[in-house]
Amino acid sequence: MAVHAQAKGVKATAGKPRLEDVARMANVSPATVSRVLNHPDIVRQELRDKVSKAIVALSYTPDNAARALMSRRSRTMGVVVPTLGTSIFAEGIEALQSRLSELEYTLLIAVCQYDAERELQEVRTLTERGVDGIVLVGGSHLHETYELIRRMQVPFLTTYVSESLNAVPAIGIDNASATYDMTRYLLQLGHRDFGVIANTQSSSDRTRARLIGIKRALEEEGLVLEDTRVVNCTHSVEQGRRGVKELVTANPSITSVICTTDTLAVGALAGARALGLRVPQDLTITGFDDIELAAQLEPSLTTIGTPAREIGRLAADCLANAIAGIPIPISTALPYQLIIRGSTAKPRRKPLRPPPR
Amino acid sequence: MAVHAQAKGVKATAGKPRLEDVARMANVSPATVSRVLNHPDIVRQELRDKVSKAIVALSYTPDNAARALMSRRSRTMGVVVPTLGTSIFAEGIEALQSRLSELEYTLLIAVCQYDAERELQEVRTLTERGVDGIVLVGGSHLHETYELIRRMQVPFLTTYVSESLNAVPAIGIDNASATYDMTRYLLQLGHRDFGVIANTQSSSDRTRARLIGIKRALEEEGLVLEDTRVVNCTHSVEQGRRGVKELVTANPSITSVICTTDTLAVGALAGARALGLRVPQDLTITGFDDIELAAQLEPSLTTIGTPAREIGRLAADCLANAIAGIPIPISTALPYQLIIRGSTAKPRRKPLRPPPR
DNA sequence: CTGAAAGCGCTTACAG
DNA sequence: CTGAAAGCGCTTACAG
Structure with missing residues (x-):
């Protein structure tokens, strides 16, 4: 005593x-x-x-713990991203955190490596920590993830896609429309013979939307994208490199390769070089995301710019608003940009020489 | 009632x-x-x-708030990084978070944009949130920042540099030694006429160490790095581009440009191209960090590889250990790597033509 | 090994 | 406008 x-x-x-x-x-x-x-x-x-x-x-x-215990508010938001290695996610997080900081919230971050199970696990941890709001990327999540968040009765939104799924508010771009625009641009250049490298193994909903946009544009021209023209792969530079070889070997008539991300396109560029193909003279290559690297490559990459910072900032505002009782718009479509650089040109006239070596 | x-x-x-x-x-x-x-x-x-x-x-x-209130432990760590836009920080954070997650800790993240005042503000927020440990980058922080953390009596460590300052444990690499090795390699190639582009405006301690390493190697050869050979700038691609023009214009005899980060080197590469200089035939350029981009550029960039993932993982382990009573080693020097790629070669024989245009 | 009780540091009806 | 008191949901000596 x-x-x-x-x-x-x-x-x-x-x-x-x-x-x-x-x-x-x-x-x-x-x-x-x-x-x-x-x-x-x-x-x-x-x-x-x-x-x-x-x-x-x-x-x-x-003392925040005592405060949180009484007020039922932690003044902390949580976000789970597939990776920080892609600059659009890094930028989005940066903007999200900056804005949250201004609003006097802190940010709990977790990475799931494109793994839905791991995402669920991290969301579980976040909810147990009592976050006041949750941000996820894209629209494909485990059913349990949705349920868990719904039970928490916490503001929740999805980013980088504008299409709302399962009534979860979405802030992002219309991916299908973006690749549609890209494909139309290539068609206008005169391309008729396409290949696609798509990371269908991961982040499935965004990639799926991007594929849909490509196909829609082609179909309008009476073109069909055969299965042999699509390389399905995971998300890495190496896969892009492999993909372009596969496409060109199987279909030497291809003049244009559309990649569903810049990371894949970077690999495709390197792969084309390894095959002795000049870009864009022999082969046109496009990406998606406008990562920092895209403008610096040689040739620089034609791609779609995503307003990552704007997505992050808006996400912060929407969550804070939701807590104040202002509902989050169910869908916020931000403008993307078709950025034309050096990796695209009119299709070559002559057929490809058989790959050297 | x-x-x-x-x-x-x-x-x-x-x-x-x-x-x-x-x-x-x-x-x-x-x-x-x-x-x-x-x-x-x-x-x-x-x-x-x-x-x-x-x-x-x-x-x-x-309920974690109640738990934290009683146990005086939030099971949350905090980190403040200069930016997420540089892949080494993004990778480090990713590894830190993954490991913390395994150890059942969550991670509160904040970005300070190389601004020490902002760093202090974010650290203040973290301490108020009751984090159980804090990770910062580099060794130059406001006096108040150190004091604040010390008062909190919370495990604290600094990353990316191996040198401990103010008795704060450090996990990272020996920056001076790394640029020393880089410079020695260039000297061995035959270079005698150097320029340096250094982001002295920010992240000062790492840049300072890198400059020291360069000068030490040069002095051993009886060479002096005059002030006109060093461009002091902030951290951006654009600054690198500008820097190389400044250096080559003022000192046309320069054969080798050492940049203190890859981001600057990327700009320098572009700047050299704009001047009509071929790299490495006309000019050798080196970077530091081995960001993802470095291997993909044309020419690919000779640089220093930093074990970012290892730093993040170790930081997590050390903080957790510290809480369990195991003290953090005051200095942990991890191996860096001199990565020789396509941007470095023997010095050109002939003097530079006056820059075209 | 288990329970009753006190208390962590706050916030917020309630009564003045 | 202000204070005394109750209580947020836990944990941990203390006593059995």
């Missing part, structure tokens, strides 16, 4: 100051200190000043 | 189950449920099973 009391005594002097310490110093009740912190307008000026002084004097900061 | 009671009744059925609900269902005291959760070994098997079943039946998850 005596020991306990002493321990408490030590704590009071050495430990972090508590609300009570501020109250004592300012000669008011703890309730008043709390009010100064949370609803300053309902406290008389005089007391407000006394309390403020005491807070500064003790350099008091409220 | 009646209303209040009713509200409570509703809550008990509709809201999240609490520890007490589990206890009631399992016919034990709340204390026992808590023990099953935290110290299962001191609970009799039979009760343990009953409690476990009740937990599953109610799909109970403990």
Whole structure:
């Protein structure tokens, strides 16, 4: 008992100051200190000043755990992204965090490596940590993930796609429309003989939408994209490199290769080079995302620009609004950009020489 | 009063189950449920099973705010990075988060854009959120930042540099030694006439160390790096582009340009191209970091590889260990790699033509 | 090994 | 406008 009391005594002097310490110093009740912190307008000026002084004097900061316990609000949001290695996700997160910081929220981040099970696990952790809102990427998630978040009764939105699924608000771009535009541009250049490299193994909904856009544009011209013209793969530079070889070997008449991401296109560029093909003279190659690298490559990459920062910033605002009772628009379609650079040109006239070596 | 009671009744059925609900269902005291959760070994098997079943039946998850309030542990770590736009930081964060997740910690992330004031502000937020540990990048931080963290009495470490400052444990590489090796390699190729592009405006300690390494190697050969040979700039591709023009214009005899980061080197490569200079035939250019882009450029970039993933993973382990009472080594120097690619060659024989256009 | 009780540091009806 | 009191959902000495 005596020991306990002493321990408490030590704590009071050495430990972090508590609300009570501020109250004592300012000669008011703890309730008043709390009010100064949370609803300053309902406290008389005089007391407000006394309390403020005491807070500064003790350099008091409220304990967030206690605060969260009472208010049922952690002032923390959670996000799960497939990876940070792609600059559009890195940029989006950066903007999300910056904006949240301005709104006085912190950001809990998790990476799932394009693995839906892992995403569920991370979402579970986030909900257990009591986040006030959740941001995911894309529209394909495990059923349990949706359920879990719904049970939490927490604002939730999906990013990088504009199409809402399962009534979850979405902020992003119309992927199908973007690849449709890209394909129309290539058709206008005169291309009729296409190959596609698509990371269908992962992030399935965005890739699927991108494939749909390509096919729609081709069909309008009476062209059909045969299965042999589509390489399905995972998401890596290496897969792009392999993909272009596969396509050109199987279909030497191909003049244009559409990749569903820039990462794949970077690989395709390298693969074309390895085959002795000049881009864009011998082969046109396009990407999607406009990663930082795209403009710096030789040739620079024709691609679709995604407004990643804008997505992140908007996501932050929408979550904060939702908590304040303002509903999140079910679908927010942001403008994308068709960025024409050096990797696209009119189709070559002559057939391809058989690959050297 | 009646209303209040009713509200409570509703809550008990509709809201999240609490520890007490589990206890009631399992016919034990709340204390026992808590023990099953935290110290299962001191609970009799039979009760343990009953409690476990009740937990599953109610799909109970403990409230972290309450838990944190009692245990003084949030099971959350915090990290502040200069940016996520550089792949080495993105990779490091990814590895840090993955490992923390395995250790059942969550990660609060903040970005400071190379701004020390902003870093302090974000650290302040992290400490107020009650993180159990903090990771920063590099060794140059505001005095207040160190003080703040010290007061928090929370494990703290610095990453990407191996040199410990202010007694803060460091995990990273020896930057000076890395650029020393790089410079020696260039000297061995025959270069004697150097220029340097350095982002001295930001992340000062790492850049400073890198400059020191360069100068040490040169001095050993009796060479001096004059001030006109060093372009001081901020961190962007554009600055690298500008830097190389400045250097070559002022000193046409330069044969080799050392950049303190890959981002600058990417700009330098583009700048050289714009000047009509071939790399590496006319000009040798080197970077630092081995960002993803480095291998894909044309020419590919000679650079220093930093073990970012390893740094992140180790940081997670060290923080967790520190909480368990195992002290963090004051300095952990990880191996870097000199990666020789296509942007470096022997110096040209002839003087540079005056820049075309 | 288990339960009753106190308490972590706050917030917010309630009563003045 | 302010204070005394209850309580948020847990954990952990303490006593059995």
